[in-house]
Amino acid sequence: MTTLATTIGDSTTMLRRNLRRLQRYPSLTLLLAGMPIVFLLLFVYVFGGQLSHGLDTALSGGHTGRAGYLNYVTPGILLMTVAAAVQGTAIVVAMDMTGGIIDRFRTMAIARSAVLTGHVLASLIQTLVSIGVVLGVAVALGFRPTAGPLAWLAAIGVLVLFSFALIWLATALGLAAKSVETASNTPMFLTFLPFLGSGFVLAASMPTGLRQFAHYQPFTPATETLRGLLTGTPIGGNAVMTVAWSAGIAVASYLWARRLYADRRP
Amino acid sequence: MRDHRRPAVVATQVRKSFGETPVLDGVDLVAEEGTIFALLGPNGAGKTTMVRILSTLVPADSGTVRVAGHDVVDDPDGVRASIGVTGQFSAVDDLLTGAENLQLMADLNHLGRAAGRERVVELLGRFGLLDAAGRAASTYSGGMRRRLDLAMTLVGSPRVIFLDEPTTGLDPRGRRQMWNDIRDLAADGVTIFLTTQYLDEADALADRIAVLDHGRIVAEGTPDELKRRIPGGHIRLRFGDPSALRAAAALVDGAAADHEALALRVPGTGDVASLRRLLAELDDAQIAVEELSISRPDLDDVFFAVTGHPTTEAEAA
Numbered sequence: 001m002t003t004l005a006t007t008i009g010d011s012t013t014m015l016r017r018n019l020r021r022l023q024r025y026p027s028l029t030l031l032l033a034g035m036p037i038v039f040l041l042l043f044v045y046v047f048g049g050q051l052s053h054g055l056d057t058a059l060s061g062g063h064t065g066r067a068g069y070l071n072y073v074t075p076g077i078l079l080m081t082v083a084a085a086v087q088g089t090a091i092v093v094a095m096d097m098t099g100g101i102i103d104r105f106r107t108m109a110i111a112r113s114a115v116l117t118g119h120v121l122a123s124l125i126q127t128l129v130s131i132g133v134v135l136g137v138a139v140a141l142g143f144r145p146t147a148g149p150l151a152w153l154a155a156i157g158v159l160v161l162f163s164f165a166l167i168w169l170a171t172a173l174g175l176a177a178k179s180v181e182t183a184s185n186t187p188m189f190l191t192f193l194p195f196l197g198s199g200f201v202l203a204a205s206m207p208t209g210l211r212q213f214a215h216y217q218p219f220t221p222a223t224e225t226l227r228g229l230l231t232g233t234p235i236g237g238n239a240v241m242t243v244a245w246s247a248g249i250a251v252a253s254y255l256w257a258r259r260l261y262a263d264r265r266p
Numbered sequence: 267m268r269d270h271r272r273p274a275v276v277a278t279q280v281r282k283s284f285g286e287t288p289v290l291d292g293v294d295l296v297a298e299e300g301t302i303f304a305l306l307g308p309n310g311a312g313k314t315t316m317v318r319i320l321s322t323l324v325p326a327d328s329g330t331v332r333v334a335g336h337d338v339v340d341d342p343d344g345v346r347a348s349i350g351v352t353g354q355f356s357a358v359d360d361l362l363t364g365a366e367n368l369q370l371m372a373d374l375n376h377l378g379r380a381a382g383r384e385r386v387v388e389l390l391g392r393f394g395l396l397d398a399a400g401r402a403a404s405t406y407s408g409g410m411r412r413r414l415d416l417a418m419t420l421v422g423s424p425r426v427i428f429l430d431e432p433t434t435g436l437d438p439r440g441r442r443q444m445w446n447d448i449r450d451l452a453a454d455g456v457t458i459f460l461t462t463q464y465l466d467e468a469d470a471l472a473d474r475i476a477v478l479d480h481g482r483i484v485a486e487g488t489p490d491e492l493k494r495r496i497p498g499g500h501i502r503l504r505f506g507d508p509s510a511l512r513a514a515a516a517l518v519d520g521a522a523a524d525h526e527a528l529a530l531r532v533p534g535t536g537d538v539a540s541l542r543r544l545l546a547e548l549d550d551a552q553i554a555v556e557e558l559s560i561s562r563p564d565l566d567d568v569f570f571a572v573t574g575h576p577t578t579e580a581e582a583a
Contacts, residue, residue, distance in 0.1 A: 006376065013373040017359070024361040024402070100357035104418070107321045109347040110374050 007111040014118020018092070022126055032088045033130040035191070036081040037137050043077075043200060044070045044141060051201065059202075061231040067142050074138045075226040076199025079219055081134045082163045083190035085127040086170035093119050093174030094183030116261055120167050127163045145230040155229040158242060162222050165246040166190060168253035175260035193219045218245035271298040273332075274426050274457035275320060280329035282315055282481075289315045290326070291481035297459050297474070299425075302452050304472035305461045312481045313461035314354060317430045320459065321351045334426050350424030352415050354431045360404040364395050364414050367403055371421035389417040393447070409440030416447060427451065429460040433467060445470060469493070477572060485572040495571050501532040501544065504557040514553050518544065536560035 022029060043051070048069040052060070060068030096102055096119070105115055135143075147155060170187045177183035196213060197203060197220035203211055214220055221241035228235035275297040282290040289312045297303035307313050318324045320333055322342040330337065336344035351357075358367050368389055372382030390396045393413040398406065403414060412432070419427060432448065433441040448471055452458055462468050468475045469489045477485040477492070485492060505511045505528050514530050515523040522531045534540050541560075548555060 009376065010374060013370065016373075017362070017370055020366065021359070021361045099360075100353055100355040101359055103323060103353055103355075104351065104357040105374075106323055107346055107349060107351040108374055108422070109343045 007113060010111040010114035011117040011121070014114045015121045018118050018122030019125065021092070022122060028088050028091065029126055029130065032084045033081065033133050035084045036077050036130075036134050039080060040073070040077045040134065040138060040141070043073050048073070054202070054205070059227075059233055061144060061146060063144070070138065070141055070143050071231055072227070073200055074135075074143045075230060076194045076197070076219075076223050077138065078131055078134060078159065078226060079162065079199065079222055080191060080194045081130050082127055082159070082166055083187075083193065083219075085130045085163070086123065086166045086190065087184060087187045088126065089119065089123040089167050089170040090174035090177065090183040090187045091180060092123070093171050094177045094180045097175060098178075098180060113258075116171060116257060119171060120164075123167045123170070124160070124163055127167065128160070131159055131163075146232050147230050151229045155226055158222065158225055158229065158239075161243065161246045161250075162218075165249035165253070168250050168257060172253045172257035172260060175257055193217060194223065197223055199223050218242070218249065221245065271300060273297065274299040274301075274334055275303070275459055276330075276332045277316075277320065278330045280316070280319060280326045280331060282312075282319060282324070282327050289481050290319070292329070293478070293481070293483055295476050295483060295486070297457060299457050300452070300455045301473040302448065302458045302460065302471050304468035304475045305459070305478055306463070306465065306468045306475050307461070307478035308463055311478045313478055314430055316478070317351070317353075317428050317459070317461060321349060321428050322346055347422075348424060349426045349428060350419035350422065351428045352412075352419045352430065352432060354434065356411050356415055358403045358411060358414050358418065361402060363400050363402055364406070364410075365390065365399040367414060367418055368421060371418045375422035377421070385421055389420060393417045409436055409443065412436060412440065412444060413447070416444075420451075424456070426457045426459065429458065431461055431463065434463070441467075479572075500561050501534050501536050501541065502559045502561060503530045503532065503548075503555050504528055505530070506554060506556050510553050513551060514548060514555075517547060517551055517553070 044066060048066045052065050052069040052072075055068055055072055057064060057068060059072055061071035062068075063071050093116075096115075102115070145152075169190075173186045174183045177186060194200065196210065197217055198214065199219060203214040203220060206214055221238040222245070224233070224238040225235055225242045227233050228238070273296045275295070277293055277295050280290050280293040281288070293312075293316060295303075295305075305313050305316060315324070319326045320331060320338070322338050322345050325339065330339075332338070333345045334348035336342075336348065338345050359370065362370065365386055368386040369382065372385055375382075377385055387396075390399050393416070395410065395414060395417065398410060403411065406414060416429075416432070429448070433444050436444060445467070448458060448460070452471075458471075460471065472489060475485075475487065475489055475492055476483050485495065503514065505514060508525065508528065511523055511525065511528050511530060515521055518530065518532055520533055523529075524531065532544065534544075545555070545558075
């Protein structure tokens with residue numbers, strides 16, 4: 001029998017364990033936060049000059065040229081940071097599931113949900129730290145968000161919600177993987193999705209099939225919402241779409257992960 | 267003396283198959299409270315599956331299991347609160363230090379801050395890990411990891427402890443130390459259920475031994491009862507020439523001669539008195555012995571005696 005108090009207590013213990021593990025294994029966090037930074041530098045300094053030509057200043061926070069493109073691309077890069085960070089979630093979950101310690105946890109009278117909750121919360125903190133670092137680099141390069149305090153709060157809310165959804169998805173993928181190697185590969189498709197949306201170029205410039213995909217995939221409304229909140233571009237129905245996508249992915253992935261965890265019998 | 271003890275582990279007609287392959291085929295066993303029970307068998311006999319069923323990790327296909335008075339199906343958390351499990355594969359967190367691993371267990375056992383810390387230090391001291399307490403578990407030797415693993419199992423003061431092949435992979439020193447740790451635990455009144463492939467280990471530690479083969483218990487009893495069923499112990503004498511062998515074979519009762527190896531196999535446990543008698547007999551008859559060796563019964567002998575086939579056949583599963 002587990003009460004709410006023990007569930008919270010056990011989850012906190014697991015969170016502490018996972019944060020400590022991340023601290024001991026910093027190369028993983030650095031590697032995963034480094035990837036979006038490399039893309040940011042690549043797109044701003046290599047492609048940015050050229051790409052900025054087709055960009056309306058209404059979409060680039062009023063800036064022109066390279067600085068304009070930096071303002072346009074940063075929201076997409078922040079979402080790419082989330083996609084990269086959750087690869088770490090899948091890896092860490094799979095490391096746990098394929099190691100011996102999970103059997104120890106399973107033979108102890110602890111809250112059933114604590115193991116996964118601990119992973120999800122630790123990953124959320126790790127992802128938010130990564131976002132902070134990438135945002136810091138973008139600001140250092142000249143990203144100038146125009147958001148007021150409320151818009152900032154909403155932007156953080158969008159990032160947390162979207163991260164939460166992808167972390168549950170990655171947790172399920174980590175549980176489904178038979179090995180750590182597989183777990184490090186399966187969530188990789190997420191890091192490509194920002195390219196196939198409005199993260200780097202206008203979706204309207206894409207050929208029909210791709211444009212339709214871009215229009216309906218979750219990264220596009222999330223990018224548009226984040227861009228609108230940070231730099232004042234129009235948001236329209238994208239906010240609702242983002243919340244719906246995030247909630248849908250989170251709930252479906254949570255149920256999937258819970259079943260995988262309960263069924264896992266090596 | 268053991269007659270009044272209550273059973274700590276009771277398994278009745280436990281069956282388990284993985285796909286089409288039956289792994290456990292109607293296992294019955296009882297381990298009494300405060301005793302050491304050894305499940306002896308070769309690789310693939312079903313020992314680990316049995317431990318996984320007893321410790322709530324996998325459900326049996328049929329049969330009932332009660333551990334510390336709780337049914338594993340109806341009340342798994344009741345079982346979990348009473349047991350500790352040290353599996354065959356290391357269940358320590360490599361990225362955490364020894365002390366942090368134990369503290370994690372203290373927190374998950376809800377010991378409270380002060381009591382938890384006290385327990386961690388106590389166990390570090392008891393298992394000789396105080397000096398290594400601040401080092402990551404990944405830097406530990408095999409023996410140290412196994413001791414940390416066992417210490418983690420003990421944090422919650424379990425009444426029943428499952429040890430799945432606790433000494434496999436340890437060097438002789440580590441093995442000896444693990445045996446002492448297990449005996450100390452039993453002395454504290456804890457019930458210990460261990461699996462092993464080594465007859466000498468079961469013999470040295472267990473109050474009762476059950477022999478598992480192809481998912482069935484083929485023999486069960488105290489170490490003495492089991493050993494009485496094994497004819498494997500013998501003294502082997504080698505001679506310089508065939509005439510000496512023939513003379514010796516005629517002289518010693520119950521001896522079997524191997525003419526190709528010029529060796530004589532004499533049944534016996536190899537105790538000093540019987541050896542002295544045997545050698546004196548040969549000496550009196552002026553028969554020179556080139557070489558003498560004593561064979562103790564091993565797992566192969568047990569299996570041959572109770573199943574009629576050697577252990578290697580059982581490794582297919």
